[in-house]
Amino acid sequence: MKKLTGKTCLVTGAARGIGEAIARAFKDEGATVILTDVDVEAGEALAKELQSRFFRLDVSDEADWLRFAEEVPTLDVVVNNAGITGFETSDGIAPPAHDPENASLDAWRAVHAVNLDGTFLGCRYAIRAMRAKKTGSIINISSRSGMVGIPMAAAYASSKAAIRNHTKSVALYCAGQGLAIRCNSIHPAAVMTPMWEPMLGDGPEREAREAAFVADTPLRRFGQPSEVAALAVLLASDDATYMTGSELTIDGGILAGSAAAPG
Ligand SMILES: NC(=O)c1ccc[n+]([C@@H]2O[C@H](COP(=O)([O-])OP(=O)(O)OC[C@H]3O[C@@H](n4cnc5c(N)ncnc54)[C@H](O)[C@@H]3O)[C@@H](O)[C@H]2O)c1
Secondary structure: OOOOOOOEEEEOOOOOHHHHHHHHHHHHOOOEEEEEEOOHHHHHHHHHHHOOEEEEOOOOOHHHHHHHHHHOOOOOEEEEOOOOOOOOOOOOOOOOOOOOOOOOHHHHHHHHHHHHHHHHHHHHHHHHHHOOOOEEEEEEEOOHHHOOOOHHHHHHHHHHHHHHHHHHHHHHHHHHOOOEEEEEEEEEOOEOOHHHHHHHOOOOOHHHHHHHHOOOOOOOOOEOHHHHHHHHHHHHOHHHOOOOOOEEEEOOOHHHOOOOOOO
């Protein structure tokens, strides 16, 4: 018996990376998957391969969510996965500063608009879409960066910390309403997806940069998107019906210790 048979699941930011891996894993587990993204070309191509529906949905755009709700008024699982670091640039333009001293208000807001506003709108949509059945699973992709300070990516860290907290508000709200709508957050550390490309770059030093990024990770490697997807399958499934408001780290052990821990 597959774990998600009979469930209709939305994944945002599903065109690539972790979202793509979650969409694939959900499909493998028997779910009906709905993919959304702002990258229409890649999203439609993946949806065709998975024989799924694709919608263009900018998670930070309330009008997009309202239109989507008209098309898909009810479902069982929502994965709020779409997110940006703020370092995405096109054609070699240097990314803006994201440290607390030099970041612009625009750069700060742009990251929060996608990561935090997008998750708020996704949770709001999900509660409304699950209310009739009184049951469902909302999965918010936060980050290890939501649990520690990240000086050079302050907006990203702030937005991910707020997602962690909002997850708990949603979980308590739903439980208080007598709904079996669960809401949990997943906190990956470095997972090898296209998100890392601007930070890793090309050329002979790429390998050294990769190693440097995971030098403090006890398992000494990047995670794989499929490893995050496996957790999303668990939270989406009826194996996790007593889990709500919880935060699951998937980080190669990095949060288990600290720089001050004895070697
Ligand atoms: N890769 C990692 O190391 C890592 C670690 C921790 C958390 N995360 C989180 O996991 C999630 C997925 O990350 P990823 O590494 O797969 O990133 P990615 O950049 O590879 O993919 C993100 C996807 O989101 C889409 N997207 C961007 N802005 C959007 C918007 N406004 N509306 C809808 N879709 C949008 C992109 O088009 C892309 O398809 C993000 O929330 C990210 O913060 C990633």
